[in-house]
Structures are given as structure tokens and as C-alpha cells.
Amino acid sequence: MTAQVEELPTGAEVMQHLVESAGAAHQPATDMADLAEVIRTLLAVEARRDTRVRLGGNLFDVVITSSGFQARGAVALMDEIQGGCGPVIEDPESGWFYWLVPPGSSARWAPHTHAVCLGAPHTITLPSLNRTAPPLPYWFRPSASDRLVPVEPLRQALAQLRPEPTPHAALAAQLGITT
Template sequence: MTAPAEALPTGAEVMQHLVESAGVARQPAADMADLAEVIRTLLAVDARRDTRVRLGGNLFDVVITSSAPQARGAVALMDEIQGGCGPVIEDPENGWYYWLVPPGSSARWVLHPHAVCLGEPHTITLPSLNRTVPPGPYWFRPPAQVSNRLVPLVPLREALAQIRPEPAPHAALAAQLGITF
């Protein structure tokens, strides 16, 4: 006669054992709340809702320029450089482009006569991904079209120096945000 087989633990029992044996490691990391906020934000944008996000962190900073006709030349130049320009939001009410650039760019930004770069502690409202025409801010270059790449800072800076989109946003942003450049 063979001995009766021991009952195998259930999946829930195995998971409980793993959680209990994890000890300190099972405590949430200090930045998990930030990660959860980022995930909720990006899911909201994907779910076709406008969503306010903090700049900087692990997401992106933003370069703000005029959206006047010559600024479209900068987008065309970035199309050539990047093989399709990274994400750009057009804000027709203010007459601005918001170029999404790598996080930390604002710390490396040197004053530019035609653009301003903002990061932490500022925020931006991302339009829902399906908004690609006015009214209101919309995706001039949606992230989905460009495989979620950001606009590279140095080539953008050079393109803006070459194209010189006017009017520069400095005075309007200074008045709106109460900061100086």
C-alpha cells in the first residue's frame, strides 16, 4: 500500500506564505505613491479624459514656444531629425506649443530667446489622446504616433534657434506664473 499523498497548498496559501516571509521587503517603497499617481494619470489620458500632471519626476518636462506658423517649421525640422517629431501639444488659446522633453531638461536649460523650459514644481494638463483638433489644447503630435518618444532637448533647442518662432512666451509665462526668466 502506498502512503496517502499530502494535500498540496492552494495558490492563496502559497501567496500568503510568500507575503509573510517577505518581511521588510513587503513594505511599499517610498515612491510607490508617486508611481500610482503617474499610472492613474496616464490611464485617465488613455481613457479620453484631460488630466493634470506634475512636470519633472520620471515623466517629462515641457518646452514652451509660440505656435505661430514658423513654429510648424520647427516641427517639420524635428520630423526630419527624429523620423517623426515627439509629442507636441498645441494650445490655440495662448498661441503656444508644449514640446514634451525628457525629465530633468529644465535643470539643464539655458535661457533661450524663443522658448522656455519648465519642470518641477509646475503642472500641465494633458489633453485626452483622442483630442487632435481644437477647441482647447490638443495633440498636434500625439504620443501614439511616435512610439511614446519624447522630443530630444538639444536638437529641439537648435531647431528653435534656426526657426525663431515668435512671439516668445517669456513675458506671458512670467505674468501667468509669477516667475522671471
Template structure:
């Protein structure tokens, strides 16, 4: 119950448009991590076309990574990819504009219940090959599906 209360308090902060950090993941979504360079931005533009507006993506300017929110359970079936890592939980969330001090923000804000579809994202990343790959940043923290 304490986890539920914490989540509800955080979500109330989000609805009040406060700068709130919410522990997400679990059954809400998984996260695909890529670089945030030109190729990754091209992948976001491609996903804009595939989806009629890309699902939510967080950019963290501290480490030059994009965090693509994909359907829950994606990490369980994610095959190793040379330009992306799939995790079962996202980073802490910030605002919708790049911060003055490096940190995460919503590169593509969340819109209702839309997530980035994993299969088209995987294809876009394979074709566009965003560099540098995120694997080194997660070397000690990943499971077998990285």
C-alpha cells in the same frame, strides 16, 4: 501611494481613450514652451525630418503656445533661450484636434516612448525664432533656467 493610485486611474482612462487629464512631468519628461506661430510650426516640420516624425507636442490655442515634450532633466541644463522656455512639467492635456473653445490639445500626439530631442529642437528654435516669445506668459512662474 495616493499619487501612484491617481496616476494609474488616469492612465487607465487614457488607455480607454477617455478625455483624461494626467499630471505628468517629474521623471517622465520636461517641457519646452514656444509660440505656436508659423516659425514654430516650421520647427515642428524640421523635427519631423530630424526624428523621422516629431516627438509629442501639445498646442494650447488659448495662449498660442506649443509645449514640446523633451527628455526629463532637460530643464536642469537648459541655458536661457530668446525664443523658448524650458519647464519641468507640462500643461493639462486635451484631445488631438484643436478644441472649439480655446485650450490645449496634442499638436503632435505622443507615439510610444518618443520625446523631442532637446539639442536639435534648440537649434531649430534658434534658427527659426518663433514669435512672440513665451517669456512674458511665464514671468512670475519660472525658475532660473528660463
């Protein structure tokens, strides 16, 4: 009597069967494109290239103020509060500071006479990590992976020091907002 040997599927065939039987779960998650964009962005910044990022999501929002004398005083105050201020970008051409704050801050930001907070769908160009001096936008306080600028202490510092000129009118013009 001859035993008939059943042919076993190959490893590739088993994997293909598992993928096909998984149904909708094998489809990429809807937020995977966002994750891929975030990873590409962070790799570009780490590779010392300027890169444009969307605000909001899981990264950060941004508070915009002037970068004048009073705003520099707010950085010094945040240095004391945080033991070193979180990330701040200075754009010498516009005369603005961009304070990187926790994501979702723009949704909770109450109007402020000396600052504007923006989140999604706006974008910002992050300077390369090695740019720490003008003339182009640069890291006035370098980005550290473990901190952002806390919103409430920043609001209080800005209310106390009142950096001028305020960014409201210039931002409205840049964003095409009319009143």
C-alpha cells in the same frame, strides 16, 4: 501508544507570519505613491480624458514656445530629424506649443531667447488622446509611447527659426514671478 499530531498553520497564518517577519521591507516603497499617480494619469489619458500631470519624474518635461508660423516650421524640421516629430500640444487660446521632452531636461536647459523649459514641480494638462483639433488644447503631433522630442535638435531648430512671441513674460505673469 497514541501519537500526538501537531496542528499545522493555515496558509493565511503562514503568509501573515512572513509579512510580519519581513520588517521594514514589507512597507510600501516611498515612491509607490508617485508610481500609482503616474499609472492613474496614464489610464485617464488612455481613457480619453484630459488629465493633469506633474512634470519631471520619469515622464517628461515640457518646452514652451509660441505656436506661430516659425514654431510650425520647427515642427516640420523635427519631423525630418525624427522621422515624425515627438509629441507636441497646441493651446490655441494661449498661442503656445508644449513640446514634450525627456525628463530632467529642465535641469540642463540653458536660457533660450525663444523658449522656456519647465519640469517639477510644475504641472500640465494633457488633452485626451483623441483630441487632434482645436478649439481646446489638442495634440498637434500625437503622443507616441516610444518617443519624446529630443532637446538639442529642438534647441537648434528654435534658435534658427526664432518663434515669436516668446513665452517668457506671459509665463512669468502666470506663475507669479516678478523681476
